[in-house]
Amino acid sequence: MRPVVRCLFAGLFTAVASPAALACSACGCTLSSDWASQGLATSKGWRFDARFDFFDQDQLREGTSSVARETVAIPNEREVQQYTTNRNYTFALDYSPGKDWGVSVALPWFNRSHGTIVAGDEAVSTSHEEGIGDLRVLARYSGFDAQRDTGVEFGVKLPTGAFGSKFETGPQQGETVDRGLQLGTGTTDLLLGAYHFGAFNADWGYFGQALLQVPLNSRENFKPGTGLNLNAGLRYTASETFVPQLQVNARFERREQGANADIDNSGATLIYxxxxxxxxxxxxxxxxxxAQVPLHQRVNGLQIELRWSASVGLHYIF
Incomplete structure (x- = not known):
């Protein structure tokens, strides 16, 4: 089968919350990169994928509406985030010992700049984090029938990313950055999913996938919200060289929990x-x-969201 696009759920690697300067920025790019769910990992062997995502979260939103910054008084009783610029890399290695089983390991590298006006402050505090995020290990099984076009996925997200970054400038200098903007959550999360792929005819193929992420523990009085990713894609395969594809990506994330969680300003429904x-x-x-553009964004409280994102990558089959 021809290799088609791969991408990763950046949202599965985004971190969450902290006691100082609390406010959760939704995870951003949700482009799908699950080889198995797209029918691209049905043969044995190794595969490697490297991807770069850019997205700038600078649109202030409340509920389903954007908020004009000039209407928000400063200082304010709530934190008013200014921007979060993300330049993220994801490296994934996939192995199938046979047609029925497979496993993928993915590690993100984040480069993130953030600016915010904390509740009661009059000036912007800034931070910059760079380093590895949380490692994801995901196994799959598709031996339910001879076509192997339906499968289940299960695995864990491990707490390999740091979560103690501090503000570098501004009134909050030296204080801990919101863990929604840290490199890792500090928690171990369970991953459970299912997928199906197929073809309408010789030229058109499709796929669908659901992946649930459930935190199994809390860390330093913080527990991220449970998240669900739904992805559907359509691709045109008449050409073996150029393969256009259209995806719809949705993420549903519940509020954070714990004394260090930003309960009021966390959780969202995002469709791209x-x-x-x-x-x-x-x-x-x-x-x-x-490219990725929002179709629907609903956030709890006051958060910042992206207006668009871009992803490029390379994929190699050994």
Whole structure:
């Protein structure tokens, strides 16, 4: 089967909350990268994927509406976030010992700049974090029938990312940054999912996937919200060289819990439209590029969200 685009749930690697300067920024890019759910990992062997995501969260939102910054008084009784600029990398290694079983390991590297006006402050405090995020290990099984077009996924997200970054400038200098903006959550999360893929005819294929993420513990009085990702995609495969694809990506995230959680300003429902293209340079090597724009954004409290995102990547089959 021809290799098509791969992407990862950036939201599965985004961290959450802290006692100082509390306010949760929703995770941003939700583009799908699960090889199995797209029918691209049905043969044995190794695969490697490297992806870069850029998204700038600078639109202040409350509920389903955007909020004009000039209407928000400063100082304010609530934190008023200014921007969160994300330049993120994800490296994934996938292995299938046979047709029925497979496993993928993915590690993100975050480069994130953040500016915010904390409740009661009159000036912006800034931070910059760079380093690895939380490692994800996801196994899959698809041996339910001869077609192997339906499968289940199960695994864990491990607390490999740091969560103690401090503000570098402004009134909050030296204080801990909101853990929604840290490199890791500090928690171990259970991952459970299911997927199905198929073809309408010789030229059109589709896939669908659901993946649930449930925190199994809390860390330093914080527990991230349970999250559910739903993804559906349609691809045109008449050409073996250029494969256009259109995805709809949705994430539903519940509020955080604990004394260090920003309960009022956490949790969201996010739905995005993601058009893109894969360029198959050879039978083993592919490049891809996607854009992502919001269709629906509903946040709890006052949060900042992206207006668009861009993703590019390379995929290699050993």
């Amino acid at each position: 439209l993601s058009p893109g293209m894969t360029w198959n340079l050879s039978r083993r090597f592919s490049a891809y590029a996607f």
